[in-house]
Amino acid sequence: MILEIRNLHAGIEGTEILKGIDLTVKAGEVHAIMGPNGSGKSTLAGVLAGREEYEVTEGEVLFRGENLLEMSPEERAAAGVFLAFQYPVEIPGVNSAYFLRTGLNSIRKSRGEEELDALDFLKLAREKLKLVQMDEAFLKRSVNEGFSGGEKKRHEIFQMAVLDPVLGILDETDSGLDIDALRIVAAGVNSLRRADNAFLVVTHYQRLLNHIIPDVVHVLLDGRIVQSGGKELALQLEAEGYDRIKQAATV
Amino acid sequence: MGTSTKKNMSSGSGSSSYFLPIPEGHWLRRYSPPAPDPGAETPLEKTLADLRFRARKVLERGLPSVRSEAFRYTNLQFLLSEEFTPDRRQVTREEIEEELFRDLPVKEGEHRLVFVNGRFLSELSTGFVSESGLEILRIGGGHGTEARREEEGSKIAEYIGRTTLADFSSIAAWNTAHLHDGVAVFVQRGKKISEPIRIRHFIRGEGNRKIVSFPRLLVVAEEGAEVFVAETYAGDSGRTLTIPMTELIVGRAARVEYCRVVREGGEGVHLSAQEALLEEDAVLRSHAFHFGGALARNDVRAVLNGENVEVTLNGLSLLSGTEHLDNHTVLEHRRPHGRSREIFKSVLADHARNVFRGLIHVWKEAQKTDAVQSNRNILLSPTARVESRPQLEIYADDVKCTHGATVGRLEEEALFYCRSRGIPLESARVLLTQAFAADLVEEVAVKEYREALAEAVRARLERMLGREEPR
Ligand SMILES: Nc1ncnc2c1ncn2[C@@H]1O[C@H](COP(=O)(O)OP(=O)(O)OP(=O)(O)O)[C@@H](O)[C@H]1O
Numbered sequence: 001m002i003l004e005i006r007n008l009h010a011g012i013e014g015t016e017i018l019k020g021i022d023l024t025v026k027a028g029e030v031h032a033i034m035g036p037n038g039s040g041k042s043t044l045a046g047v048l049a050g051r052e053e054y055e056v057t058e059g060e061v062l063f064r065g066e067n068l069l070e071m072s073p074e075e076r077a078a079a080g081v082f083l084a085f086q087y088p089v090e091i092p093g094v095n096s097a098y099f100l101r102t103g104l105n106s107i108r109k110s111r112g113e114e115e116l117d118a119l120d121f122l123k124l125a126r127e128k129l130k131l132v133q134m135d136e137a138f139l140k141r142s143v144n145e146g147f148s149g150g151e152k153k154r155h156e157i158f159q160m161a162v163l164d165p166v167l168g169i170l171d172e173t174d175s176g177l178d179i180d181a182l183r184i185v186a187a188g189v190n191s192l193r194r195a196d197n198a199f200l201v202v203t204h205y206q207r208l209l210n211h212i213i214p215d216v217v218h219v220l221l222d223g224r225i226v227q228s229g230g231k232e233l234a235l236q237l238e239a240e241g242y243d244r245i246k247q248a249a250t251v
Numbered sequence: 252m253g254t255s256t257k258k259n260m261s262s263g264s265g266s267s268s269y270f271l272p273i274p275e276g277h278w279l280r281r282y283s284p285p286a287p288d289p290g291a292e293t294p295l296e297k298t299l300a301d302l303r304f305r306a307r308k309v310l311e312r313g314l315p316s317v318r319s320e321a322f323r324y325t326n327l328q329f330l331l332s333e334e335f336t337p338d339r340r341q342v343t344r345e346e347i348e349e350e351l352f353r354d355l356p357v358k359e360g361e362h363r364l365v366f367v368n369g370r371f372l373s374e375l376s377t378g379f380v381s382e383s384g385l386e387i388l389r390i391g392g393g394h395g396t397e398a399r400r401e402e403e404g405s406k407i408a409e410y411i412g413r414t415t416l417a418d419f420s421s422i423a424a425w426n427t428a429h430l431h432d433g434v435a436v437f438v439q440r441g442k443k444i445s446e447p448i449r450i451r452h453f454i455r456g457e458g459n460r461k462i463v464s465f466p467r468l469l470v471v472a473e474e475g476a477e478v479f480v481a482e483t484y485a486g487d488s489g490r491t492l493t494i495p496m497t498e499l500i501v502g503r504a505a506r507v508e509y510c511r512v513v514r515e516g517g518e519g520v521h522l523s524a525q526e527a528l529l530e531e532d533a534v535l536r537s538h539a540f541h542f543g544g545a546l547a548r549n550d551v552r553a554v555l556n557g558e559n560v561e562v563t564l565n566g567l568s569l570l571s572g573t574e575h576l577d578n579h580t581v582l583e584h585r586r587p588h589g590r591s592r593e594i595f596k597s598v599l600a601d602h603a604r605n606v607f608r609g610l611i612h613v614w615k616e617a618q619k620t621d622a623v624q625s626n627r628n629i630l631l632s633p634t635a636r637v638e639s640r641p642q643l644e645i646y647a648d649d650v651k652c653t654h655g656a657t658v659g660r661l662e663e664e665a666l667f668y669c670r671s672r673g674i675p676l677e678s679a680r681v682l683l684t685q686a687f688a689a690d691l692v693e694e695v696a697v698k699e700y701r702e703a704l705a706e707a708v709r710a711r712l713e714r715m716l717g718r719e720e721p722r
């Protein structure tokens with residue numbers, strides 16, 4: 001079992017945003033999370049990655065059997081959690097290669113593995129850049145600075161490929177991508193799928209799920225998962241919108 | 252830092268309270284040579300005597316108090332109660348060699364002049380130079396033949412004190428009142444000196460004695476000349492006071508890059524004056540790095556005295572503990588088409604305090620001036636303080652002047668981004684503050700110095716951040 005979320009309540013400054021989430025993700029699976037704006041998708045992703053502004057008021061989260069909520073963000077990264085940000089952060093003055101190598105080596109160190117020198121890292125990075133069809137020049141640029149919207153998203157997937165997580169959480173990685181980029185990103189994610197890892201894909205659009213085929217689709221509404229189903233649920237939502245589910249949820 | 256309690260200020264009437272009297276016989280007024288004009292004969296002796304005379308007049312006015320606008324945030328009253336004396340000892344190479352090259356490593360081919368507490372140390376220096384094209388001379392006394400000395404002296408006499416113009420700033424006056432030694436660099440017309448010239452000051456107390464020194468540097472780049480000069484001040488233990496003055500005279504279409512690195516000891520006080528005078532088409536690139544010292548005040552001025560002059564004035568300071576730094580900068584645009592870029596940044600931990608005052612003064616005839624000033628500060632602790640005072644005085648009507656100041660903390664979102672990639676909180680903080688400082692380091696033209704500075708910044712930030720309480 002990779003992820004077990006039980007009755008998770010979380011919020012900010014006294015306002016509850018997540019109102020009792022239950023979710024179980026097994027190794028080898030891809031779960032999609034859909035839901036209207038403001039329903040709490042990014043909050044869930046953030047709580048899992050360790051955003052400190054959210055307060056968990058109830059429930060528990062186990063990551064491979066361990067209490068995830070007790071870990072710092074960097075410990076979660078070292079344990080194998082990766083969040084692809086909805087809004088990747090620009091860091092002027094830090095080049096992408098140095099940034100990612102520092103992260104990778106911190107993770108390797110905490111696992112008792114040997115650190116990669118600049119040359120070995122470059123080899124690895126080059127290989128992973130190909131996955132998302134990004135130019136090597138990006139490695140020398142400041143992290144996300146001046147990247148186009150689509151480049152930022154591809155850069156997230158590139159970082160995920162280098163860090164090779166056990167659980168990859170993608171928060172709207174598809175928004176802002178053109179059709180070709182969408183395909184590239186999806187292919188990148190698919191190539192990372194293995195029997196021993198899993199992905200949580202937050203999206204508004206069914207089209208991403210044509211490429212990254214989910215095992216389970218969940219609908220998040222007002223901080224609760226109100227419906228779960230197979231990949232056809234996404235198609236149904238695309239056709240009908242959330243109205244029917246909203247009505248069903250309020251009665 | 253010592254604060255004096257006994258004041259002999261007569262219940263201050265009028266402007267006198269802006270200055271605290273410096274009694275006769277006080278160390279600041281104990282001069283060597285004592286008389287301003289001890290039978291001056293050569294042109295240099297005459298010039299120095301005249302400069303000293305004028306400067307000593309300024310000292311008679313007294314010590315500026317915190318009531319004077321220029322020293323509002325920096326209290327120098329302790330100078331009246333604490334006794335500082337010049338170092339009379341000759342330090343040997345062995346005593347300091349290890350310490351000496353910590354901040355900037357030796358670069359092959361550099362010209363290097365080493366001073367300890369203001370005294371020249373020839374053993375570690377590459378020596379003075381008098382070739383055609385480049386001359387590195389000693390202000391306090393030449394070498395070689397009498398005739399040669401006279402010739403060199405005349406040259407120094409022609410330029411020294413020139414940047415002072417009509418008025419001495421207080422610090423410039425204190426240095427000049429005690430002026431008897433220093434370095435003068437002359438780059439001849441059209442000469443481009445590729446190897447950097449490096450003046451290395453080592454400062455340290457002598458047991459219980461508090462040591463003062465008055466280093467002086469004069470750089471003259473004649474028309475079309477180019478040169479890179481670096482000055483470093485490395486302090487050690489003990490209470491010390493350094494009062495340096497640097498004059499940069501940049502001739503027509505000449506280009507001077509000047510880099511100064513100050514890392515005073517924990518009890519070190521640094522009061523400096525840096526004056527630049529630029530003629531038509533000249534370029535000055537000035538970089539100041541401040542890595543510590545109990546108290547520091549830098550008076551920096553650049554006068555754009557010809558058309559189409561370009562000035563870069565950069566400053567980076569990393570402060571912790573109860574360190575106090577006050578940068579007082581003036582950009583004086585006197586002629587049309589001048590461009591100035593001023594960026595001062597600081598990172599403050601603990602109870603540190605940073606004062607920045609930046610005056611951009613545009614004269615009436617300095618049309619088409621293009622001046623940009625920015626002062627950015629990062630507070631790593633809630634008890635650190637920043638005073639930022641931009642000041643524009645613009646008398647021309649067709650100019651572009653912008654200024655901006657920010658005071659903030661490290662961005663939470665960027666910290667979280669780093670951590671989500673596995674970078675531990677403390678390293679993430681170092682990484683982000685280092686990134687904040689990076690562009691100013693990048694601007695230094697000499698690769699070896701740039702790399703050493705980047706390393707010095709990283710090491711200092713690690714120490715500053717390592718002490719902080721983890722959240
Ligand atoms: N840091 C915060 N401060 C205040 N309110 C917040 C914060 N984070 C989330 N919220 C609120 O919680 C709710 C859920 O936000 P969240 O970002 O999780 O939604 P989402 O499902 O990701 O929406 P979208 O599809 O628009 O990305 C919103 O009402 C939002 O305003």
Ligand SMILES: [Mg+2]
Pocket residue numbers: 041042043086171172
């Ligand atoms: Mg969202």
